[in-house]
Ligand SMILES: Nc1ncnc2c1ncn2[C@@H]1O[C@H](COP(=O)(O)OP(=O)(O)O)[C@@H](O)[C@H]1O
């Protein structure tokens with residue numbers, strides 16, 4: 001899984017100026033009595049890899065749902081580049097340049113891998129002009145993500161690892177500026193994990209900002225420029241991997257789980 | 262290569278269908294069955310577009326069939342030529358599709374299904390309340406009645422319906438449709454404007470169902486009650502044809518319709534209403550155990566054979 | 572003034588029936604995420620059984636309720652075993668819903684045709700010695716059959732509520748409703764819970780059918796409009812809110828009864844439809860949903 005031609009992944013918006021790409025401001029969301037996300041604020045700079053961690057049920061996936069517009073916050077605002085995207089529908093959010101994967105993989109099971117990626121090329125931001133062009137570019141993206149030789153009729157026939165790759169490929173095909181990856185590495189073996197890390201770095205090098213949710217601490221601490229920690233819906237830490245790993249609150253939140261690093 | 266093979270087979274079938282009635286006397290029975298088959302194929306393709314490709318279980322497709330049949334019938338009776346009456350009928354289907362689709366397509370799957378079912382039922386009730394007497398074309402029409410023009414018009418409309426579905430599924434719209442069917446939310450976060458493409462699929466499906474309804478009005482000159490063109494059995498037959506043949510494929514609805522028409526020719530006389538029950542059982546079996554229909558089963562057998570050969 | 576009381580009475584009597592009609596449908600949908608399009612046909616069949624028992628042996632329809640429930644309970648078991656349980660192989664709720672829509676549509680097709688063959692497509696109703704009896708309530712008239720129907724609907728609703736909240740079985744149902752995976756891990760026999768819920772749902776459809784054939788009338792083609800009624804009640808109550816089915820039914824009944832003061836009653840069904848769509852658009856979690 002080597003990024004031989006990162007140009008295909010290059011986002012349309014790219015001028016090297018450091019600015020905050022995403023601003024989440026005092027966002028809350030509850031389900032019944034559960035505060036899934038509680039008054040969370042964060043900002044994201046262009047070109048970062050931010051690791052988002054926290055115990056199960058901390059609200060990480062919910063935060064992704066909020067940013068991608070799948071659900072609406074009860075209170076608070078979300079800004080992307082200069083736009084307020086709080087009330088924006090998910091398809092628009094995607095066209096503005098935010099793509100995501102799902103924790104439980106959801107490729108289009110009855111479509112071929114190529115068609116899966118083509119949906120992103122045709123409907124994402126900076127869409128392809130023609131179906132022919134979309135097909136061509138999608139084939140490139142498939143080979144970038146190591147799926148070129150998976151000639152199956154339906155994506156549902158792929159193994160779990162390949163379906164995860166396919167979800168990344170589909171997300172990349174929308175030409176995002178910001179990519180949200182939700183537990184991509186759960187269930188991968190060491191070799192696959194190494195490949196996935198290389199892929200993530202390649203994606204970043206092509207100019208895409210990432211938020212990565214992972215449970216494998218070694219991995220997340222290794223690839224992230226910055227770590228944000230959620231616990232029971234609240235943000236309890238935000239800083240460099242080293243600082244976060246030594247944070248008292250974070251250690252408490254993880255007490256009983258595996259030690260950090 | 263395979264593409265050309267398919268195309269030449271299709272051309273051959275089409276040529277046969279076009280030529281045989283000219284050179285051979287088929288008899289009104291066979292011709293009637295063929296015309297019925299054409300109606301089924303068009304209606305099944307209509308359901309296929311919204312149900313098979315887009316995954317929206319429309320249980321009220323008969324509403325579009327019925328309104329077009331009704332409009333066609335009355336326009337034709339009022340003196341409009343049939344080649345104008347049928348398109349106008351189809352147009353009325355599209356209008357109705359917009360009226361029904363805009364509120365219901367926003368609803369979640371089961372509410373959409375029951376909503377469309379209920380709206381179609383309401384249409385039947387309303388029409389039955391308005392037109393209580395039997396309607397028919399004037400006697401001069403039945404005196405000159407011939408199945409030939411019906412056969413050829415039907416054949417042309419079948420070709421149109423299949424071509425429309427073929428072309429749409431090859432475009433950007435078709436890609437959105439199948440993505441929505443497989444996972445609405447995943448499609449949405451990949452940039453697909455789900456509602457918009459559902460509406461498009463629904464409207465085109467409405468046009469096709471309207472064509473089928475128009476053809477039916479052209480074929481059948483009298484109705485003891487016009488509201489029977491809204492009978493839910495049309496919906497059921499369309500679903501049955503699509504599901505048995507293979508939903509979300511181009512050939513599935515055609516194969517399913519042929520199957521259905523042939524089987525009901527065999528059983529309708531011997532079993533009477535019981536053959537409908539047989540169809541119901543068949544339908545349930547196919548939905549549960551053969552989710553890809555006859556086409557899918559053939560495909561699977563084909564795969565098994567090639568695997569064994571290797 | 573009398574007309575107003577009369578209208579309200581009619582609304583309450585039919586509204587309670589609507590609640591009863593919604594219960595069985597809501598139980599299956601809430602517990603196993605299946606949509607049973609055949610619910611309306613089940614109601615009609617329950618009504619025909621009572622009709623049959625009445626015409627053959629002269630058994631009072633309300634006394635035949637236990638027998639009808641018994642028969643319908645088994646029909647529910649059969650529905651689950653043959654048609655619904657094979658769909659559990661689909662992991663995603665949306666897939667299950669779509670598939671159950673299709674298969675139960677097939678079941679409806681079969682049942683409606685069977686019913687038409689057995690009893691023809693004529694409209695039937697049961698006329699007993701007391702059918703015409705009415706009481707005077709504040710100057711308005713209340714039919715005896717309507718009153719009995721009202722009592723039965725309330726009893727069934729309360730019984731179901733008690734069953735779900737006070738018994739072991741109810742605990743299992745709630746566990747299976749919330750998370751079937753977790754429930755089966757903690758020792759709940761999910762399959763059996765589903766099976767019995769399905770039986771109960773069908774039995775309740777049967778009761779509704781008896782009330783309908785005694786107070787109003789039935790025909791094979793009426794299943795669909797009762798299905799729609801069930802759906803509207805579910806939507807008003809909010810999915811899975813079994814406790815609110817009866818109030819939701821009453822609200823629907825009252826709205827319909829009041830609307831007949833202004834609009835011809837031939838348009839009841841379109842009115843239900845409009846309510847259905849409006850509620851789904853503006854209060855998608857039902858009228859009784861607290862907060863958001
Ligand atoms: N759609 C939903 N409905 C109800 N509760 C939800 C929903 N989504 C998430 N939750 C709840 O919100 C909390 C946070 O969940 P989630 O964001 O998935 O956590 P994480 O991804 O960090 O494991 C959990 O308690 C979960 O049960």
Ligand SMILES: [Mg+2]
Pocket residue numbers: 060061062103
């Ligand atoms: Mg999560």
